[in-house]
Amino acid sequence: MRAAVFDRFGEPAEVLRVAEVPTPEPGPNQVRVRMIASPINPSDLLYARGRYSIIPETPASPGFEGVGRVDAAGPGLYGKALVGRRVAVINGDGGNWAESVVIPAMQAIPVPSSIPDEQVASFFVNPATVLAMARHELAVPKGAWLLQSAANSELGKMMIRLGRHDGFKTLNVVRRPEAVEELKALGADAVIVTEDGPIPEQVRRVTGPEGVRHAIDPVGGEIGTGVFEALGPSGTLLAYGSLTGEPIRVDTRLMISGRRSLRGFWLGHFMRSRSKAAALPLFVQVGRLIRGGVLSTTVGPSYTLDRLAEAVRVAEQPGRPGKVLLNLRG
Incomplete structure (x- = not known):
C-alpha cells in the first residue's frame, strides 16, 4: 500500500514523500481501516517539522483523523462488530495519511450516513x-x-x-x-x-x-x-x-x-482523562452539531497522494478556501 512518510524533520513539502509500505494487520482489539480521506491540519504539519507535542521516531506518517471503512479486525468482539462500517478514524499516534491504517477498535467511531465523508474526515480534532x-x-x-x-x-x-x-x-x-x-x-x-x-x-x-x-x-x-x-x-x-x-x-x-x-x-490529554462512557456523549454532540452546521468544516480542495507536496503547500496558504483533504481511496 502507499503512505505519506517523512524520514527527517523539516518543511512538509520538502520532507514528505509517498512510499510503498506493508499493509498493516490488526492485533487484539484493533481494526484495520481502508482510508477514504484525511484532512491536512496544522498539527500534521508541525508533526512533520518535529515541533508538535508528539515527536515521532522516523520514518513516520502524519494524520491524526480521517474517515474510512473497517475492512479487518483482530481478536475482540467490538472490533469484529465494526467490520464493513464507515468510521471516523481517531489516531493519536499519527499515520492516517495512508491507504490503510490499524488503530484501537475503540478509536474507530461509527458515524451516521447523514454526515458526508468530507465532514467525517474532520469529525474529531x-x-x-x-x-x-x-x-x-x-x-x-x-x-x-x-x-x-x-x-x-x-x-x-x-x-x-x-x-x-x-x-x-x-x-x-x-x-x-x-x-x-x-x-x-x-x-x-x-x-x-x-x-x-x-x-x-x-x-x-x-x-x-x-x-x-x-x-x-x-x-x-x-x-x-x-x-x-x-x-x-x-x-x-x-x-x-x-x-x-x-x-x-x-x-x-x-x-x-x-x-x-x-x-x-x-x-x-483531555480525552485520555475521560472514561469511554464520558467520551461517548461528546461524540454524539459533535455529530449533532456537524449536522446542524454549527461545527461543520468548510471543505476546500482535495488532492491524491500523487500531489502530496502541492496539497501541503496549499494547506498553508493564508486565506485558503477551506480545509484541504487528502483523497486516499487509491
Whole structure:
C-alpha cells in the first residue's frame, strides 16, 4: 500500500514523500481501516517539522483523523462488530495519511450516513477541541465574552458559530483586515485586527476596562501575549497551540494580583482523562452539531497522494478556501 512518510524533520513539502509500505494487520482489539480521506491540519504539519507535542521516531506518517471503512479486525468482539462500517478514524499516534491504517477498535467511531465523508474526515480534532474548551474547560456562560486569536481559522469559525448557538459572545483577533467582514457575516460579535494597535487596548475598547474572563490562543508569541494581557481579574487563557513557535510572555504580577491564569490544552490529554462512557456523549454532540452546521468544516480542495507536496503547500496558504483533504481511496 502507499503512505505519506517523512524520514527527517523539516518543511512538509520538502520532507514528505509517498512510499510503498506493508499493509498493516490488526492485533487484539484493533481494526484495520481502508482510508477514504484525511484532512491536512496544522498539527500534521508541525508533526512533520518535529515541533508538535508528539515527536515521532522516523520514518513516520502524519494524520491524526480521517474517515474510512473497517475492512479487518483482530481478536475482540467490538472490533469484529465494526467490520464493513464507515468510521471516523481517531489516531493519536499519527499515520492516517495512508491507504490503510490499524488503530484501537475503540478509536474507530461509527458515524451516521447523514454526515458526508468530507465532514467525517474532520469529525474529531477541531469540533471536539471547540466543544471541550468552550463547554468543559472554560465553561463560558451565556452573555460572556470569549476572546480568540487566529479567529479566521477553521476552528475559529466553529467557535464563532458555537457562540451564536450557545449564547456567548466572541471577540475575534485576525491579522488580515479582509477577514473582518467575513467573520462578522458568520456571526462574530466583534473583530479586531492586530495591525490596528495593541490587543489589550482594542479588547478593552469593546468590553470595557475589565477585559475578558475567557480566552483561547493557538499562536503564542506577541499575539498570545497580547491575548493574555487582555484578561480581566480571574480570567483564564487556554493555549492550545504554538503556531509561531515563540513563548507567551507572562507578567507574573497579573497572575498574582489579578488571579489571571494561563493553562495549556491538548485534546489528547483531555480525552485520555475521560472514561469511554464520558467520551461517548461528546461524540454524539459533535455529530449533532456537524449536522446542524454549527461545527461543520468548510471543505476546500482535495488532492491524491500523487500531489502530496502541492496539497501541503496549499494547506498553508493564508486565506485558503477551506480545509484541504487528502483523497486516499487509491
